[in-house]
Amino acid sequence: MIDLRTLSRRGFLNMSAAGAAALALPAGLFRAGTASAATLPAVAEEDAVIGFGHVGPITDEGWTWSHHQGLLAVKEAFPKLKKVIEVENVPYSADATRTYRQFVSEGANMIFDTSSTGDFLHEVVKRAPEVAFMECDGHQVMDNLGWYYLAHWYPTYVIGVAAGHLSKTGKLGYVASFPVASVFCSTNAFLMGARSVNPAATLQTIAINSWFDPQAATQAGTALIDNGCDFLFGIMDEAGYLQVAEQRGVWAAMWNTDIRRYGPNSYVSSVIIDFKKFYVDQVGKRLAGTWSPSETLLQMGSGVDRDVWGAKVPADVAKAADAVRDKIVGGWSPFTGEIKDSTGTVRIAKDQKMTDTELYTWDWSVEGVSGLTS
Amino acid sequence: MDLLTGLFSTAFLAGGVLALAALGEVLAERVGVVNLGAEGLMAMGAITAIATVTATPYPMLGFLAALAVGALFGMVFAAATVWLRANQVLCGLALTLMGTGLASTIGRSYSGMPARAVFERIEIPLLSQLPILGKALFSQNILVYLIYIILPIALHYLLFKTRHGLNLRAVGENPAAADAAGIPVNAIRFAYVTAGSALAAGAGAYLTLAFVPSWSDGVVAGRGWIAVALVIFAGYRPIPAVLSGLLFGLITALGFVGQARGWPVAPAVLSMLPYLGTIALIIVPVLAWQRMRRVMAAPAALGEPYFRDVR
Known part of the structure; x- marks a missing residue:
């Protein structure tokens, strides 16, 4: 074992290199293995866990508030859901990765990132192939990641x-x-x-x-x-x-x-903006086992509109x-x-x-x- | 409204937040206590003010309530740092975290509502007729006059022209000597840290009652930290503290006006202006005049808890 008290710079570099190799290997293997996955298996409503990560507070009367309304609509449409997790003020940093990893470890079946956290989210997406991810204002599609936005x-x-x-x-x-x-x-x-x-x-x-x-x-x-x-x-x-x-x-x-x-x-x-219908639809598909990663632009009249x-x-x-x-x-x-x-x-x-x-x-x-x- | 008037008008309005918070910080630091809780105190003041004007339609009551809440939190902070001699930096950070967290929790039921009552503009006869400054400074709300005229002069007089002010500064410079001279070190520290905290909370109230008349989570947006920095820049003196708040407001306003007028400078550079300006203004005078180093120096015992038996 390496003695941490007498660790030299070279020893540290060796150790980091070994660590990096160990991390890189399983990631490479797993990507090859899941390339064919198209849909995820159905989940019973009583067992399903849905996660929402927001960029701001749900009281902002704006962006995050609107997504929170979507979450409430999901709860109303699927009252028997085991758990709906919601985290506010997710920063655009490695903390976002930590937050979404936490969602996965709490057994989330579907996770919405309501303000694109990009690579910080994708880290988690790659490591949790059994979880469906949707990124708002994202630009990338993976086996278990889709994005949605508004034709504002x-x-x-x-x-x-x-x-x-x-x-x-x-x-x-x-x-x-x-x-x-x-x-x-x-x-x-x-x-x-x-x-x-x-x-x-x-x-x-x-x-x-x-x-x-x-x-x-x-x-x-x-x-x-x-x-x-x-x-x-x-x-x-x-x-x-x-x-x-x-x-x-x-x-x-x-x-x-x-x-x-x-x-x-x-x-x-x-x-x-109004995400209610979209969220209910997506969660419904995930529960039924028909969800697949999609690119969705909500059009005027169905998700985004001018106000009265x-x-x-x-x-x-x-x-x-x-x-x-x-x-x-x-x-x-x-x-x-x-x-x-x-x-x-x-x-x-x-x-x-x-x-x-x-x-x-x-x-x-x-x-x-x-x-x-x- | 012409360019300069508009520029100064927003500068006075925006700089007021920083100026008032900086005045509070000057008081605390002059007696030797670093109060990094300004950000949290401002958030508490902001929400207290909104909660008060929602219940009663008197903005002055909201401002006073914010001062009281600030004083209350200040007492807790002062008890910890002055009597119990806990680490000032850690206590200050704890106060900021607690204040912002508590404010956003209380604020849940108040967000998304415009303030029911705000400080209205009061035109001062004659003075408001002056070119440029007349409209910008003398037709503002009452808090602006308090922050830019009454408070800095009063505090300057208190700190530098009275016996009590000398004692107060002695506590910040050399508490052991002050103690030997019979000045109640801890009592003075306690009192001025409390007063300073009240002013910081007042800055929060100014924010939600006069500047951006509504509460929203995160409304303080880091201005408390800038106020702490301005105190250093102002050399721990009240009048320069207020002027630096104004200067900061002015440079920020300049950035916006520059963009609005389409000056051929990248917006990113214009946004950097306040910070570039601050750095330049700290460095240049110190390099130019050796004497400034002494004038700008921090109180010698700043940040150090005072133990009577360790001299």
């Missing part, structure tokens, strides 16, 4: 149409988090909607480097309004800039849930925006060429329709969006 760009476009009608200055403001695909897609769809009404509209973004920082969002909202924006939109898990908009008398649209009580006069609408229009939104604006909504639900895509990027280069040729994958991985800004660079 459609309701965002509809809200953009309303913004085009409501904004007097044509200057729209956006409180962004990070330059990631969800944000590019959201800003682009919003401005394209507004430009369909007012071709001179522009969108100014401010990135606050967080999904949740009421203080920064408040400051960002104030700076945008000071700079002439009279319609604020953003992708935040709280109501910071809506309260600013209410105070300063400009319009605002939100994300996640109906939070019009924070600014009843300013509230226009929200990108409303705000009290002060004129009826004709609501009607015009809803007409566009009906057109999209009917199969029309507003994301059809020609689309130029912010440098003026044509990125999508005339009449070419952007695919869902292209929209989901959008990483450039359309003409008229400023402040967001990848």
